[in-house]
Amino acid sequence: MSILxxxxxxxxxxxxxxVLPQGVSAETxxxxxxxxxxxxxxxxxxxxxxxxxxxxxxxxxxxxRPRISAVSEYEVTGTKLDKRPVFGNRKTKQLTSSxxxxxxxxxxxxxxxxNRVKAAELNVLASREQLRANEISILLAAVESYANIxxxxxxxxIRKQNLAFLREQLNAANARLDVGEGTxxxxxxxxxxxxxxxxxxxxxxSQLKQSEAAYVQIVGVAPSGIKQPPAAKKAMPSSLxxxxxxxxxxxxTILSAMRSADAAGxxxxxxxxxxxxxxxxxxxxxxxxxxxxxxxxxxxxxxxARVVVPLYQGGAEYGQIRQAKEQLGQRQILVDSARLExxxxxxxxxxxxxxxxxxIGAIRQQIDAANMALNGVVEERNVGQRTTLDVLNAxxxxxxxxxxxxxxxxxxxxxxxxxxxxMGALTxxxxxxxxxxxxxxxxxxxxxxxxxxxxTVDSN
Numbered sequence: 001m002s003i004l005x006x007x008x009x010x011x012x013x014x015x016x017x018x019v020l021p022q023g024v025s026a027e028t029x030x031x032x033x034x035x036x037x038x039x040x041x042x043x044x045x046x047x048x049x050x051x052x053x054x055x056x057x058x059x060x061x062x063x064x065r066p067r068i069s070a071v072s073e074y075e076v077t078g079t080k081l082d083k084r085p086v087f088g089n090r091k092t093k094q095l096t097s098s099x100x101x102x103x104x105x106x107x108x109x110x111x112x113x114x115n116r117v118k119a120a121e122l123n124v125l126a127s128r129e130q131l132r133a134n135e136i137s138i139l140l141a142a143v144e145s146y147a148n149i150x151x152x153x154x155x156x157x158i159r160k161q162n163l164a165f166l167r168e169q170l171n172a173a174n175a176r177l178d179v180g181e182g183t184x185x186x187x188x189x190x191x192x193x194x195x196x197x198x199x200x201x202x203x204x205x206s207q208l209k210q211s212e213a214a215y216v217q218i219v220g221v222a223p224s225g226i227k228q229p230p231a232a233k234k235a236m237p238s239s240l241x242x243x244x245x246x247x248x249x250x251x252x253t254i255l256s257a258m259r260s261a262d263a264a265g266x267x268x269x270x271x272x273x274x275x276x277x278x279x280x281x282x283x284x285x286x287x288x289x290x291x292x293x294x295x296x297x298x299x300x301x302x303x304x305a306r307v308v309v310p311l312y313q314g315g316a317e318y319g320q321i322r323q324a325k326e327q328l329g330q331r332q333i334l335v336d337s338a339r340l341e342x343x344x345x346x347x348x349x350x351x352x353x354x355x356x357x358x359x360i361g362a363i364r365q366q367i368d369a370a371n372m373a374l375n376g377v378v379e380e381r382n383v384g385q386r387t388t389l390d391v392l393n394a395x396x397x398x399x400x401x402x403x404x405x406x407x408x409x410x411x412x413x414x415x416x417x418x419x420x421x422x423m424g425a426l427t428x429x430x431x432x433x434x435x436x437x438x439x440x441x442x443x444x445x446x447x448x449x450x451x452x453x454x455x456t457v458d459s460n
Contacts, residue, residue: 026225029146032215034435036142037135037428039220046134047438051456053127054444060120063113065451067104071286073097100286110276111269119266126259128440129252135438136252136426138218143417145215149226151410152208158402159201165395166194173388186388193392228409231353232416235423235430240350243423247342250424257338261331264324271324274317278308342422349418356412363405370398 037043075096106113170190176182215223237243248254281303288298310317374394380386420426428437446457 026227027146027223029143029229030431030433032146032219032223033139033142033431034428034433035221036138036219037433037438038435040138040218041220043134043138046131047440050124050127050131050440051443054124054447056120057117057124057444057448058450060113060116061449063106063109063116069102070100071102072099094290096288096290098286098288100284103283105281107279107281109278110273112273115266115269115273119263119270122259122263122266124444126256126263129256129259131440132424132427133252133256135428136421136424139426139431140417140421141218143229144414145211145218146223146226147229147410147413148211149208149215149223150228151406152204152211153226154228154406155403156201156204156208158399158406159197159204162395162399163194163197163201166190166197166392169388169391169395170194181384182388189388189392228406229413231357231412232420234432235420235425236416237419237423240347243346243350243419244343246425247346247423248339251338251342251422252424254335254338254342255424257331257335261328261335264328264331268321268324268328271317271321274313274320275310277310278306280306280308282306345422346419349415349422353412353415353419356408356415359408360405360412363401363408367398367401367405370394370401374398 077094077096170187173182173186173190177184177187212223237246282305284300284302284304286300288300290298374391374397377386377390377394381388381391417426420430428435443457450457
């Protein structure tokens, strides 16, 4: 069998092995995203943090509600009388106890409670957007880890093909040396290239293992049957301008910054409320018992109103108002910063996507040309017109082009989903993921008006 024919058969076998399916339980990109959405611990921690923030609304509403306390007091008094014999020694003790209940209701506090509740509600909305940003980030990380494994698997396969080809070249060089048609230099070149290819394959396998470990961290399960995914289609914008416009409206980072700025506005009103009068009512009901008074008990009740007009509190109130106003200004600036960041991210991701798509077409042409050149150089080497070094260089060109192709394919996938993520559209609904969507408002509705209870509320 000729060297050329053996080389062609080796390439054909490696290509077939490369495209064979990797198992019936192959994981799709959508499946990986769904599992990450459900299993990722960082995302579950962010959901728990949001549930804790929901309770701030209940805490703020406590200012509307009465404060009730029970009080019990016990007092023992003793008297030591004259010790003279004519009177004798006499000691007396008196036990007095009182039990009562106090109810205090704030009637007016300068609208502080009202504004605290509104600020807490807006902070809940801002935190929901932050959670949505975390969800988008995790889904994008799942896409990236999936695409990385697909790329690294193909790089390993390509380098295995290269290793098989170089072994054929080494065998051919030794065969030509045995019949006096080649030189020892050709054999040494083939051996050196084969050793380098083994090192490259080892590095590729190591990179694949690292990508698989990252996948497990993000998705929560080991990868199985990963295949090269296509670029995103669902929710892809028609143009860059459309992507930027939608990003301004839907990106959770922008929406969270806007809600936080609105909450800061109410915090200014809370600070200003400390300078307004306060009105409260207090009711007291007490029962007093005296052990020396026999069975008779005293039952007393009182109802009082209290009006407090703050005049000067050491200047702290003015500092708090100025501080709240500065914080409001900061939050408003952060809204503009978020818009600029979203615009930059969308433009960058869209440019990367277009560049990767263009590169894929160009590299495919490069691979076709490099393969034709390699075949020609091998034929010319067989008739003595080329050297082994020429064949190795031509093979390296093919190897580089194939690896560039899988890298460009990976970049196109990640960039396309990055555009959708920056728009705020990479969600369970937009991608049709088969997973139950987490509804943050369910927990909020259950706790926002709770008056008492120690057990956490099921948010399902």
